[in-house]
Amino acid sequence: MTDSTTRNPGNGGETHQRAGGDVPVLTTNHGVPIGDNQNSLKSGARGPTLLEDFVLREKIFHFDHERIPERIVHARGSGAHGVFEATDDIADLSKAAVFAKGEKTEVFVRFSTVAGGAGSVDTPRDVRGFAVKFYTSEGNWDLVGNNIPVFFIQDAIKFPDLVHAVKMEADRAYPQAGSAHDTFWDWASLMPESTHMLMWAMSDRTLPRSLRTMEGFGVHTFKLVNAEGKASFVKFHWKPRLGLQSTVWDETLKLQAADNDYHRRDLWEAIDTGAFPQWDLGIQVFDEAFARAQPYDVLDATKLIPEEDVPVRLIGTLTLNRNVDNFFAETEQVAFLPTNIVPGIDFSNDPLLQGRLFSYLDTQNSRLGTTNFHQIPINAPRCPFGNFQRDGKMQTQVPKGRANYEPNSLAEHGEDGGPRESVERGFATVNAATGDDEQGDKLRIRADLFADHYSQARLFYRSQTENEQAHIASSFVFELSKVGLLDKVPPRMVANLRNVDEDLAKRVADGLGIDLPEKAAAAREPVDMDASDALSIQKNMKDTLEGRAIGILFADGTDAGELDAVVAAVEAAEAKAVLIAPKVGGATLSDGSMRKADGQLAGTPSQLFDAVAIVLSDQGTKALLKEGAAVQFAMDAFGHLKAIGASAAAKPLLDKAGVEADAGVTDLDGFVAAASRRFYDREPGVRTLA
Structure with a gap:
């Protein structure tokens, strides 16, 4: 049986509402042909999933036991x-x-x-x-x-396929811990319902x-x-x-x-x-x-x-x-x-x-x-519990007597009748029958509104700032560039993205060096929704240093007063000041005192911090100009859009690192005020955006 929502992956349709057409026939582990591998058996289009669904239970059961003892995901x-x-x-x-x-x-x-x-x-x-x-x-x-x-899929029957696709490839066991490879994007490009989740996954939400x-x-x-x-x-x-x-x-x-x-x-x-x-x-x-x-x-x-x-x-x-x-x-x-x-x-x-x-x-x-x-203690409830579930491997309790079933009348005969917890109320499932569309014949189907895979993906993309949108485009380009021999996958994914936003699709296609493909047919045409500021990281960042870490680079000859003032200002803003010096033991300051460092420069790069201050003397700057880690410290902080506070003597180091003048590069007095945010306007100058 086919309908307007049937998909044949070979002819550009969409696997979604019902199986049919030229779709490979799979079987259970015991050889029974499976008529539909896309939808679980439900009582009505929006009703509960049925326990009798042996296809779902076998598939999930086998998937659940594929790895021991590490969690599968x-x-x-x-x-x-x-x-x-x-x-x-x-x-x-x-x-x-x-x-x-x-x-x-x-x-x-x-x-x-x-x-x-x-x-x-x-x-x-x-x-x-x-x-x-x-x-x-x-x-x-x-x-x-x-x-x-949100999530990649609408029905749990697709969960094993999602995880198989995103995990390291089955024949070569890599790449580890990343989705930038063939099988994931092959699967994702064939599953338009994943589009909304892909927008989030390609955004900075996945880089906390x-x-x-x-x-x-x-x-x-x-x-x-x-x-x-x-x-x-x-x-x-x-x-x-x-x-x-x-x-x-x-x-x-x-x-x-x-x-x-x-x-x-x-x-x-x-x-x-x-x-x-x-x-x-x-x-x-x-x-x-x-x-x-x-x-x-x-x-x-x-x-x-x-x-x-x-x-x-x-x-x-x-x-x-x-x-x-x-x-x-x-x-x-x-x-x-x-x-x-x-x-x-x-x-x-x-x-x-x-x-x-x-x-x-x-x-x-x-x-x-x-x-x-x-x-196991970490899993045990803190309230009393009791039932007649007995024995099994690693049983640590020692129930006494022969009461292991109910109802029983053993207590009436002088024996222990087993646990009888006294509680005011027990759990009862709420009556979910709310209309004819909730219950009905047993069938494998999804409600029609589940066919809209793109409207909220569009909402998410259009709710981002310009540079967050650039990050999403760049992420798609990077990940799809890792797709190897499956050359039809990137165009297929870009064809889906045209349903989200034309500019996004063009940027991704341009970044991949491919022609813009024809827009993929949508099972349900997307609609425009009002942008939501709550979906943007940058629109919801707090202008505060509380709970953040500030790296402060110093060296021999650093002015003690300047260093103390920066540390005091950072701590007054409820941030953590981390002192970094070329040597583990610290450095000798201008007043002759020895200041211990929290980290050594070569092992404490600027990416560990939310902002950095570079407090150097002429002597210290001259020495660090020859130190690659110092140049990289400033270069990365600038490239990662962080505030940089610097003493006047440190300017030659900033120049060598390619640090340009902008609102986030300040003297030491203005540093703390700038350090509570990142300077995204700087980004086009420090990296190439798709």
């Missing part, structure tokens, strides 16, 4: 303990105890990259995981999200300055349920108190060489020094009427709800205040489950979320080697 992570405090009363929306105003709940948070293995680096262009385990009084709630509010300056998102649409059983749709947001901050591409590359553990170290040191990272938890709440009125489907994980349409309401604060005691026991063994929800929170029929509900429990059993992984 999100393998490289950093974790920390903390507390969540509810600050607003939302009892009208949710009965969850975790949201009671003033309630403080222990949490464990794990940040991660996605594509690389556990031994990869912290700073590739990649999505970042942002997973929070709340140890609530009603059981564990796991909010498993990312630093990007710090884990502390990332937003977090629950990605899926969930439900909040109040005491009367009324349900509301909700999307969860984490807003960093320090604001958004990113690096630039060249800086990121050099950070990988300077410090493979850059983000992990930054998080650990911030907590260790008492600069506790904080995020505000925000919610976007809306009802079915709002959902039906939108030109997109709120159950589609490739879409977001603009904050201008539904403002984010802040309801609590997350503070990370304790580093782990043992990385393996806690960060590596922590197991997050989307199925861990509590009374007052429930699932929607988001098909990507529904598929994840199958996957995670099985994955943890495979990775941790036991169904008893919930007994």
Whole structure:
């Protein structure tokens, strides 16, 4: 069966709503032909995914067991303990105890990259995981999200294909931790639903300055349920108190060489020094009427709800205040489950979320080697728990008696009848039947609005600043330039981009040196949406130095008064001053005193800092003009768009480094005022943009 949305990859159509046409026939592991490898079996177009779907279950089951014991994705992570405090009363929306105003709940948070293995680096262009385990009084709630509010796919049945494509290529085992290669872009160019996510992935969102300056998102649409059983749709947001901050591409590359553990170290040191990272938890709440009125489907994980349409309401604060005691026991063994929800929170029929509900429990059993992984301390709830699930590998509890089933009447006969927890309420799934379109015949299909893959991608691109748009174009050019023998892939991707923005497509085609291809046919024509400033990093940066690191280069002969004044001004702005000298021991200042350095020049490059000050004497400048690391220190700071404060004597070093006069290059007196931001107007002069 075919319809207008059928795709034949060989003739330029689009694989989306239903399978059909000239599509290769796959089979299950037992040889049963698969009629549709694009959609899971649902009860109605927007109804829940059905357990009887053996195609989905076999595919996800096999995928979940492909790697042991490392996580298949999100393998490289950093974790920390903390507390969540509810600050607003939302009892009208949710009965969850975790949201009671003033309630403080222990949490464990794990940040991660996605594509690389556990031994990869912290700073590739990649999505970042942002997973929070709340140890609530009603059981564990796991909010498993990312630093990007949308995702590549709409249906979980495509998740194994996405990860296979983005991981290192199967025959050669490289590249590691990056999407700039054939198989990923081959897959992405054949999956137009990924376009919106690709805009985010190619933006500076995937080059975070710090884990502390990332937003977090629950990605899926969930439900909040109040005491009367009324349900509301909700999307969860984490807003960093320090604001958004990113690096630039060249800086990121050099950070990988300077410090493979850059983000992990930054998080650990911030907590260790008492600069506790904080995020505000925000919610976007809306009802079915709002959902039906939108030109997109709120159950589609490739879409977001603009904050201008539904403002984010802040309801609590997350503070990370304790580093782990043992990385393996806690960060590596922590197991997050989307199925861990509590009374007052429930699932929607988001098909990507529904598929994840199958996957995670099985994955943890495979990775941790036991169904008893919930007994590992980092995973154990802080509230009482009890059931009749017994035995299994690595059982640490010793249940006594013979009660391992229910109902039973053993207690009536003087025996232990087993656990009987006394609770005020139990979890009950909210009644989701809201109309004929929610329930119906069993079929594999997506709702029509899921076919719009480009409108929000266009919204995202057009909401960026000019240089953020340039970064996106340059990112596409770089990544697609790494596509080797599959020469049809880059034009196919550019053809998709023409549905997003013609100028973007032209810039990418020009950067690749290819002709602009014919625009790809869209399953649903995109519509223009009002630009959203909330989607831009640069429009949301805070004009502050709080929580940032400032590198201060000094050498023999540096004026002691100038150096002390810069350090004092930086610390008064609540930033961290890091002293750097040519030698580990430091340098002798103008007053004859010896000043110890925090880092040695050759091993402490400027890309480690948010801004730099170069405080030198004539003597020190003369010596450092012959020092390549010093010239590179200034050159990279300028190229990475950072503020540079310099003493008058340091000018020859700036000249040799090619540092030109602009608003971000100041004397020492004006340095702190300039250091709170980056100078993006400088960028066209220091790098080539597509």
